[in-house]
Amino acid sequence: MNQDFSGFWNIYIVVIVLLSVLGCAVLLWTQDRAKFTPGKTTGHLWDESLEEYNNPLPNWWRWLYYLTVIFSLAYLALYPGLGHFAGLFGWTSHNQYEREMEAAKTLYDPIYEAFQKQDVATLAGNAEAREMGKTLFLTYCAQCHGSDARGAKGFPNLTDGDWLYGGTPDEIKTSITDGRNGMMPPYGGNPDAVGGAAGAREVANYARSLSGLAHDSILAAKGKPRFEEACTACHGADGTGNKFLGAPNLTDKVWLYGSREDTVVETITKGRSNQMPAHGERLGAAKIHLLAAYVYGLGGGVAPSPEEASPEDTAEAEAEAGQVDSASTSE
Numbered sequence: 500m501n502q503d504f505s506g507f508w509n510i511y512i513v514v515i516v517l518l519s520v521l522g523c524a525v526l527l528w529t530q531d532r533a534k535f536t537p538g539k540t541t542g543h544l545w546d547e548s549l550e551e552y553n554n555p556l557p558n559w560w561r562w563l564y565y566l567t568v569i570f571s572l573a574y575l576a577l578y579p580g581l582g583h584f585a586g587l588f589g590w591t592s593h594n595q596y597e598r599e600m601e602a603a604k605t606l607y608d609p610i611y612e613a614f615q616k617q618d619v620a621t622l623a624g625n626a627e628a629r630e631m632g633k634t635l636f637l638t639y640c641a642q643c644h645g646s647d648a649r650g651a652k653g654f655p656n657l658t659d660g661d662w663l664y665g666g667t668p669d670e671i672k673t674s675i676t677d678g679r680n681g682m683m684p685p686y687g688g689n690p691d692a693v694g695g696a697a698g699a700r701e702v703a704n705y706a707r708s709l710s711g712l713a714h715d716s717i718l719a720a721k722g723k724p725r726f727e728e729a730c731t732a733c734h735g736a737d738g739t740g741n742k743f744l745g746a747p748n749l750t751d752k753v754w755l756y757g758s759r760e761d762t763v764v765e766t767i768t769k770g771r772s773n774q775m776p777a778h779g780e781r782l783g784a785a786k787i788h789l790l791a792a793y794v795y796g797l798g799g800g801v802a803p804s805p806e807e808a809s810p811e812d813t814a815e816a817e818a819e820a821g822q823v824d825s826a827s828t829s830e
């Protein structure tokens with residue numbers, strides 16, 4: 500309980516609350532005692548002829564009012580409401596929350612445990628697990644990735660086969676548990692190599708040519724050497740990206756920020772910085788296992804290679820997954 504809420508203020512509140520409840524009771528009681536003469540009016544007159552009888556309160560109304568007073572006193576005895584008197588039940592919103600969490604734990608823990616014994620790829624085919632994963636996703640992930648997990652500008656689509664950080668069960672789990680932080684520096688960190696704002700347009704045309712989008716071929720030809728100097732360290736010599744840095748594949752039709760020339764120029768000149776918050780501590784391994792299975796099963800999951808995630812294997816798996824890219828984010 501707050502330290503300031505003691506001493507004088509505590510008593511002040513107790514007195515005011517009790518006085519108002521008792522005041523109501525007294526008012527009611529004095530009304531009960533009042534003498535009423537049948538047929539007598541209050542003496543008020545409206546609209547020339549409209550008068551009001553001075554009759555006693557109806558019984559049902561009076562008793563309802565008494566009950567309200569009794570209810571208030573009982574409530575104040577049982578629940579917190581009178582200063583810092585905790586109430587006879589000792590109820591707090593905090594302990595109610597704890598009790599509910601405890602009840603949910605006893606209910607769900609055995610289910611989670613059973614699910615945790617199955618690997619992510621298997622679990623992705625289990626309807627009950629998907630249902631629970633979906634509920635978790637809507638609670639913890641939908642505000643950024645969308646309730647259909649298709650993402651938005653800057654928030655990756657999790658249903659396609661295109662992954663910034665990889666789509667194997669382990670890679671998805673790592674994304675959720677530890678979070679991710681994609682950082683593209685302005686001009687790829689090297690404005691001289693890019694040739695400033697004018698050069699950025701050339702590089703942008705070259706970048707668009709990589710995925711077969713309309714481009715000015717003269718500008719693109721000028722942009723190519725600039726790209727090789729400033730961009731390949733992260734996006735790869737062929738522009739297919741780098742999962743360890745979260746550098747997107749620039750040769751496919753999936754765009755995180757948009758493929759319009761202006762947008763690409765903006766990406767190059769201003770850079771991009773993006774964060775997927777870590778959920779490990781908040782959610783715990785069991786929920787993340789279910790979420791990973793849910794995300795894996797959305798359509799873009801990449802089967803784990805026998806010795807999980809050696810760079811060649813995942814690059815291959817990604818190339819395969821690239822075949823099913825949705826073109827929806829391409830402009």
Ligand code: HEC
Pocket residue numbers: 636639640641642643644653654655657661662663664665666671674675679680681682745773774775776778790791794
């Ligand atoms: C505050 C917004 C936010 C929330 C909440 C969030 N994400 Fe993300 N997530 C992102 C962003 C942004 C990225 C891309 C990070 C980057 O580009 O470096 C991302 C990336 C990912 C990736 C990697 C995608 C890829 O292409 O490799 C996965 C998987 C993912 N999120 C799953 C989830 C799941 C599951 C949840 C719910 C537990 C979740 N996210 C909650 C913003 C969010």
Ligand code: HEC
Pocket residue numbers: 681682683684686687688693702703706726729730731732733734744745746747749753754755756757758763766767771772773
């Ligand atoms: C230090 C590594 C690094 C360098 C160098 C770099 N990038 Fe990037 N780039 C990234 C990362 C990481 C992202 C994703 C950022 C995010 O998730 O928000 C990105 C995103 C992009 C995008 C957005 C793609 C989309 O899907 O919307 C484009 C376009 C791009 N880079 C082009 C370039 C060009 C052109 C250069 C050279 C001038 C370059 N990058 C240099 C790391 C880099």
